[in-house]
Every structure is written in structure tokens, then in C-alpha cells.
Amino acid sequence: MTDTAGTGRGPEKYFQPEIEKMDRESLEALQLERLKQTVARCYENIDFYKAAFDEAGITPGDINTLDDLQKLPFTTKQDMRDAYPFDLFAIPATDARVQRFHASSGTTGNATVVGYTQNDIDNWGDTFARAIAQVGGDEQSVLQVSYGYGLFTGGLGAHEGGIRMGSAIMPMSSGNTKRQVQMMRDMGADILACTPSYALLIADTAIDLGFDPAKDFKISGAICGAEPCSEGMRKEIEEKLGVTMVDIYGLSEVMGPGVSCECRYQNGLHVAEDHFIIEILDPQTLEPVPDGEYGEVVFTTLTKECSPLIRYRTRDISRILLGECECGRTLRRMDRIQGRTDDMLIIRGVNVFPSQFQEVLASFDELTSYYQIVLSNKGPLDHVVLKVETVPSFDFDEIRKIEALQKRIDAEIKSNLQVSVEVKVVEPKSIERSEGKARRVIDERVK
Ligand SMILES: [Zn+2]
Known part of the structure; x- marks a missing residue:
């Protein structure tokens, strides 16, 4: 493989190649085993799912193939709001296993609250660590986290990725942009994680201060998410900072950044299919659409212990991309988000x-x-x-x-x-x- 794309830093890096390059059959077997565990966990511990299963006339024993997923009820954002704060938890919030909460901003109606056990946090960190490898980072990297820290999942999600990777982390959070530039330069950050608009502001601020980060800084990769980024904006960030920028996707209800992420070939976001099953459904009929066609993205979590979700309707519109990716990962790719079902x-x-x-x-x-x-x-x-x-x-x-x-x-x-x-x-x-x-x-x- 010739290095025509990306960081120009030699061969493709992987954080968990045994998962990222797993053959389809083994991956689907893993998914089925985990789906059964998730369904049982939901049925036994969450009244909402017990009632929904009973109403649909199904039990966890009815799940024998991945296609059986289609028998299961959906979960909506409204269901999560109605469950505020803890009614969709599979483990009581006071249980010692529950380590952390994150929540959506809740500007319209109740916030959605999600709980994490240590395993949940580690799995999340693993998915973000894959993103670090996807832009050429490794355990020697210096990761500048310029997402906000707090109930919002960006800051701590990226932070966990740095921990799992073993990188040195600069927990900058957002704001104080001149200081961000100074620290980026002085500490030799090579990977930046933040929103695309903030990456651009950091770049412009650096240039205003008389620096040329593309030439003078060590920064070489950017992992940007939490808001849409056009190709034009990506190019601008890449040129001004001298980086490869990948788009990372996550949503606070399912998990923060890391549910899916582009590799340096920038042709779709590899879904962490060992942790999530992705479905693309026609938003009107809720029937699956063929691969390659647009529809609503629906996720089922496979490993989450505290806040598992079955068939969560994201209202985001995307599609599964056909064919194989040059990076060697077998995890399927979703296209960048095209909009919301409300815009259809x-x-x-x-x-x-x-x-x-x-x-x-x-x-x-x-x-x-x-x-x-x-x-x-x-x-x-x-x-x-x-x-x-x-x-x-x-x-x-x-x-x-x-x-x-x-x-x-x-x-x-x-x-x-x-x-x-x-x-x-x-x-x-x-x-x-x-x-x-x-x-x-x-x-x-x-x-
Ligand atoms: Zn790829």
C-alpha cells in the first residue's frame, strides 16, 4: 500500500488490530453473543424494556440470530427524557459499579442522563484510542484535548482515549485560545481533539500570533467531532495546522465520541461494531434500507453495562458505504451525517x-x-x-x-x-x- 493519503508517517497504525481487522464471520458471532447478553440485561433490569418486550410478545430467548434484532422495540430520545434521571439504568445509580454520569444539555426538555461503569469507560476509551491511531498517533503521542470537560462527553471521552492509548494528555478543555496555542507549541502536541470550529480558531489564533503551525509545530493529526464540518472547512484546518483531520462521531445518549470515526483515507467513518450494531432504516416505514442507501441511523449497544440501549433512533441520516477501505479495517463505514430526519x-x-x-x-x-x-x-x-x-x-x-x-x-x-x-x-x-x-x-x- 502506498502512502498517498494521510499523515505521511509510514504504515497504518491500529490500536486493536484483532478487532479492527476481524473477519466478518467472527465479528458477527461476537455481535450475536453480546446482543443476547444486552437483551437479557435490559429485560431483567429495566422496567421500560420489560414492558416493551412483553407488549411485543417477545422474550430474550427469541433472539437467535442478528436478524432477530428487528423484532425488538425501539428507544427514542423522548423515552430517555421520560426516564430522567435513572429509569433506563440497568444498575442502580448508587451501586459502587457506577462510576460516572454524563448528560445532554437538555435545552429542550429533560436532559438525557447516561451512567458508566469502569468497563463502559474503558470500552469508550478504546474506541477513542483507535481514533488516535487512525491519525497516526501512538503511546508516544502528546494529546491536546481542547473539547470542553464536564457532563458533555467530548473532553473526558478524548481523555479516556489518551489513557487507553498511553499517550501524554494535555487536559486543556476549551477556551483561552492563546494559551492553547502556546501550550500546543511548547509541549509539542502532535494530536489535537476538539470541535472543527475550535480547531480552526486555534489555527487562526496561532497564525495571528505570528506562528506557522503547519511548519513550526509538531501537530500532525486532528480528531474533530460534535458538529458538522464541510470538506472546505476540513481542508482549511488541514492546511493551516498541517494535519490530517478525521471526523469522529458520537452522541451522548449512546456514547461520546468514538461510536464511529474516519481513518486517514477519509472515506466514511468506521463503526465500532464490536460495541454497537448499526442499522439504517427508512424513517417512515422503519424497515431496513439496502446498504448504500440513506436512512435513519439506529444503534444498539453491545457492551454497555449501566446504560444499555436497544435500537436507539438517533434521527441522524446516513448510509452504510459499500466496499472495503484501503486502511485494512473490516469494520463497516457509515457516511458522514447528512442531516436530521426532521429535515427530510x-x-x-x-x-x-x-x-x-x-x-x-x-x-x-x-x-x-x-x-x-x-x-x-x-x-x-x-x-x-x-x-x-x-x-x-x-x-x-x-x-x-x-x-x-x-x-x-x-x-x-x-x-x-x-x-x-x-x-x-x-x-x-x-x-x-x-x-x-x-x-x-x-x-x-x-x-
Ligand atoms: Zn479505513
């Missing part, structure tokens, strides 16, 4: 996400990255207008040119997304700008 549009029976339009539009040099989707009723059917904005250099006075562009966009969307929309090319700067989250979808439908 159903256009004449086809599920589409705004981000998919964005991908198609990105191939047109004549367009800016601003676009808007306007939904309205036209008779009994939904009508979709896709507003796209031209770059200033585009000759907007030539009607023929506009029509030709419209036609090409229309054809690209039809062939890529299998939906038909009305494309409207508009003048530069005519789509509203927003300082916060961009408003991509405007729903004018009368229900």
Missing part, C-alpha cells in the same frame, strides 16, 4: 435531504454555495422550487445563458436524486444571508 423532504415519494441538493450544486462553477428550497402546494401535489444563486462573474443579462444553466442543473438533479424540481436561477446576493444556521428550506405548504 419527501418529494413525490422519494426521500431527499437538503444536503444532497448542495452536493449536486457544488459541481457548478457558475453558482455560489447559497441555495434555498421552497415548498408549496400546487393542486394536490407538493411543488418544490430550488433557488440557486449565480456568482458575480456570471452574465446574468443573457436570458439564453440562464436558461441553459437551469436546464443543466435540472438534468443533474434528476439523474443524481431521481426527483424533479423547478430550478430558479437568481442574481448574486439575492438569497438571504444568516449569521446563525442558514435557512435552507422554506415550507409554504398549507396542510
